[in-house]
Amino acid sequence: MSTPKATILLLEDSTTQREVLRGFLTKRGYDVLEAGSGNEAEELSRSTSIDLLLTDLRLGGPDGITVLQSLRKKQPALQCIVLSAYGTVDDATRAMKSGAYDFVAKPVELPRLEALIEKALEKVTLSKEVSALSSLVQHSEAFGDVIGESEKMKAILQVAVKAAASNASILILGESGTGKGVLARAIHLASHRKTHPLHTVSCAALPQTLIEAELFGHEAGAFTGATARKLGRFELAHRGSLFLDEVGEIPLPVQVKLLHVLQTRQFERIGGTETIHSDVRIMAATNQNLPAQIAAGEFREDLYYRLNVVTITLPPLRERPGDIRLLATHFVQKHSMLLGVPVKGIEDVALAYLESCPFPGNIRELENWIERAIVLTENDYLQRSDFPADGHSSSPPPPATATPQPDGGLEAQVSMLEIQLIQDALTATNFNQSAAARKLKISERAIRYKMKKYQL
Numbered sequence: 001m002s003t004p005k006a007t008i009l010l011l012e013d014s015t016t017q018r019e020v021l022r023g024f025l026t027k028r029g030y031d032v033l034e035a036g037s038g039n040e041a042e043e044l045s046r047s048t049s050i051d052l053l054l055t056d057l058r059l060g061g062p063d064g065i066t067v068l069q070s071l072r073k074k075q076p077a078l079q080c081i082v083l084s085a086y087g088t089v090d091d092a093t094r095a096m097k098s099g100a101y102d103f104v105a106k107p108v109e110l111p112r113l114e115a116l117i118e119k120a121l122e123k124v125t126l127s128k129e130v131s132a133l134s135s136l137v138q139h140s141e142a143f144g145d146v147i148g149e150s151e152k153m154k155a156i157l158q159v160a161v162k163a164a165a166s167n168a169s170i171l172i173l174g175e176s177g178t179g180k181g182v183l184a185r186a187i188h189l190a191s192h193r194k195t196h197p198l199h200t201v202s203c204a205a206l207p208q209t210l211i212e213a214e215l216f217g218h219e220a221g222a223f224t225g226a227t228a229r230k231l232g233r234f235e236l237a238h239r240g241s242l243f244l245d246e247v248g249e250i251p252l253p254v255q256v257k258l259l260h261v262l263q264t265r266q267f268e269r270i271g272g273t274e275t276i277h278s279d280v281r282i283m284a285a286t287n288q289n290l291p292a293q294i295a296a297g298e299f300r301e302d303l304y305y306r307l308n309v310v311t312i313t314l315p316p317l318r319e320r321p322g323d324i325r326l327l328a329t330h331f332v333q334k335h336s337m338l339l340g341v342p343v344k345g346i347e348d349v350a351l352a353y354l355e356s357c358p359f360p361g362n363i364r365e366l367e368n369w370i371e372r373a374i375v376l377t378e379n380d381y382l383q384r385s386d387f388p389a390d391g392h393s394s395s396p397p398p399p400a401t402a403t404p405q406p407d408g409g410l411e412a413q414v415s416m417l418e419i420q421l422i423q424d425a426l427t428a429t430n431f432n433q434s435a436a437a438r439k440l441k442i443s444e445r446a447i448r449y450k451m452k453k454y455q456l
Contacts, residue, residue, distance in 0.1 A: 006121050007031045007048065009071075011041045011055035011064060012083075021054065024110055025117075038062040038070075045071050050078055051124045052117060057084035057091060065091075065098050072099055077127040079120040083108060142190035145182050147330050148323040152315050156183075163310045164190035169262070171247075171307045172285040174314030176434035176444075177364030180285040181245060183314065188241040193281055196240030199233045204246035204444045212254045213270055216261075222271025234267060234278040247284040247307065248293055249445055252300065259303045282307065287434050317362045324355045327363060331370040332382065341374050346382040353384050361432045419454050422447065426456075 008030050012018040018034055025032045033048065035041040038061045041053070053071060055064035062070075068080045082095045085106035092103040101120040104113065142164070143157060163170055164187045172180045181200065188198040206214055213222075217232030233242055244250070250258065261267045262282065266275050284307045293299035317324065328346055336343040359365050373386040421440060429435035437447040450456075 005029050006051040006124065007033065008052045008054055008117070009033045009035060009041060009044060009048075009050045011035045011038070011053060011059070011067060013037060013056060013059050017056070021108075024114075025054075028114065030117075038064075038067040041067050042070060045074060050075055052120055053078060053080040054117070055080065055082055057082050057095075058086060065095050065100070068095075068100060069098050077124055079124050081113070081116055081120060142194070143186045146179065146186050147327050148320060149326060150320040150322050152320055153323060156312055156314065159310070159312055160187055161190060163187060163312070165192075166310075167281055168309040169282045169284070169307050170310045170312065172283065172312050172314065174285075174287060175316045175362055176287050176432060177362030178314040178316060179363050180287075180314060181243065183312065184241075184243040184283045184285065187283065188243075188281075191241070191281065193240050197237055198241045198243060199237040200243045200245060201233050202245045203249040204448070208249075208251045208254075211250055212257065215254070216257065216267050216269055217272075218270035219272040222269070226271070229269070232267075232269065234261060234280055235269075235276055237278070237280045239279050241281040241283060244282065244284040246286055246288075246444065248286040248288040248290055248299060249443065252298070255300045255303050259300060259306060262303075262306045317359045317366065321355050324359075324366065325351050327366055328354055328370060331367045332374070335367075335371045335374050339371070339374055341377075342380070343374050343377060343382060344380050346370075347384070350382050350384045350387065353387060360430045360435060365430070365432070415454070418450060419456065422450060422454070422456060 008025055010018060010021055010025065010032055012021065012034075013036050015036070018036070022032050022034060033044050033050070035044055038059055041055075044050075050071070053064075053068055055067060057064045059067075064080075064082050064084075068078075068082070071078055072080075080095075080100045082091075082100050082103045083106055084091060084103070095103045101123065102116050104116065143160070146153075146157065146160075148154075148157075160183060170184075170187065172183055174180055184200075185198060188194060201211075201214055203211060213226075213230065213232070215232050215234055217230050217235055218226050220226060220228050257267065261278065265279060266277055268275055290299055290304050294301045294304060317327075328351060332343060332346050335341075354366070354369075361368070369387055370382070373382050377383075377386045379386070422436070425436035425439045426433070429439060433447055433451075434444055437444045440447065
């Protein structure tokens with residue numbers, strides 16, 4: 001017997017007729033399921049993908065057309081051929097309106113039936129191909145900004161596409177600048193929530209005292225300065241997605257409330273008593289070592305397991321140098337259009353040079369290089385001379401006015417030392433703030449605050 005070409009559900013209440021048709025179909029290589037009633041057919045359809053329903057019209061319970069209508073709701077690509085010894089014109093019309101491929105009178109001419117089955121299955125194949133193509137186009141559009149053809153990126157995209165189809169929480173890991181936010185947006189756009197909002201909360205950019213209000217909102221008068229009701233991101237993102245960037249920066253008291261929301265999908269605004277239901281898909285990202293934070297008592301273990309149902313780790317750019325050419329070409333097209341500068345592309349020598357650079361700031365740093373080169377170039381194509389000479393970004397030194405004088409007492413001396421240490425760390429890490437913060441053993445929030453304070 002040949003390999004099964006398709007799965008046919010044979011619905012016939014006559015045992016004799018069913019045996020004849022089963023033998024005929026099996027010899028022609030089809031995988032045949034049998035049912036003697038509509039209820040049996042329904043049961044089989046719950047666990048098996050069916051290509052063709054071959055059904056008698058008159059059955060002991062619901063007739064074949066009713067069964068077709070029910071099965072079609074679960075398996076839209078399903079085709080059907082209705083058989084009947086007592087069929088009328090009205091029956092045939094009803095069958096065709098319900099989506100049957102054909103209506104055949106008994107006794108059945110087996111050669112004609114075989115030809116009809118082949119034609120009906122061709123329609124099934126075409127329908128599946130169209131569906132697959134539609135899905136491919138959808139994912140291609142959604143993940144269009146996630147650039148990469150390396151094996152690591154292909155594996156990541158496969159996981160991301162599968163995760164997008166679910167409601168599971170997703171934890172995206174990776175160094176600063178690897179594209180965690182871009183991937184989160186792509187997952188949202190590829191999900192069934194794409195017609196609803198995606199809200200992003202940068203947990204590192206907010207003072208710890210404001211994170212709770214940003215996430216859950218507050219009522220008027222809840223605290224000093226709360227002059228009006230404010231809706232939180234969980235409320236605003238209802239039926240959509242919420243992306244918590246740098247989730248490791250959320251303070252422990254807020255982590256408790258966040259865990260409660262993930263478990264119950266309910267919360268109250270600060271200062272409020274109304275329980276609010278929120279249907280939100282959570283995606284979180286961090287460049288920190290959460291297990292280490294858990295060990296240090298800085299992050300709740302139960303929250304960690306709630307967040308990382310699906311974990312995606314984005315590799316640094318230095319581990320995927322083969323993607324630099326694609327990314328650089330993409331950024332040239334993007335920024336030449338945004339900046340209104342007619343740069344047509346990038347020369348091979350320049351591309352080869354970029355592929356040799358370490359890019360500690362990852363994709364964000366590469367994009368910064370390309371944007372800067374487009375602004376400053378006088379060429380139609382970016383050249384090697386349009387990029388830093390030594391493989392490091394040429395960020396300007398901080399303004400001299402930011403450095404306090406040494407005669408200002410202890411506070412000024414401490415400030416001067418802080419500035420020097422921050423400048424040294426930024427220089428050593430090619431102005432990667434995340435890496436500089438790790439080098440100084442402080443949080444990203446702290447280094448951003450100090451850079452703003454000292455105008456660095």
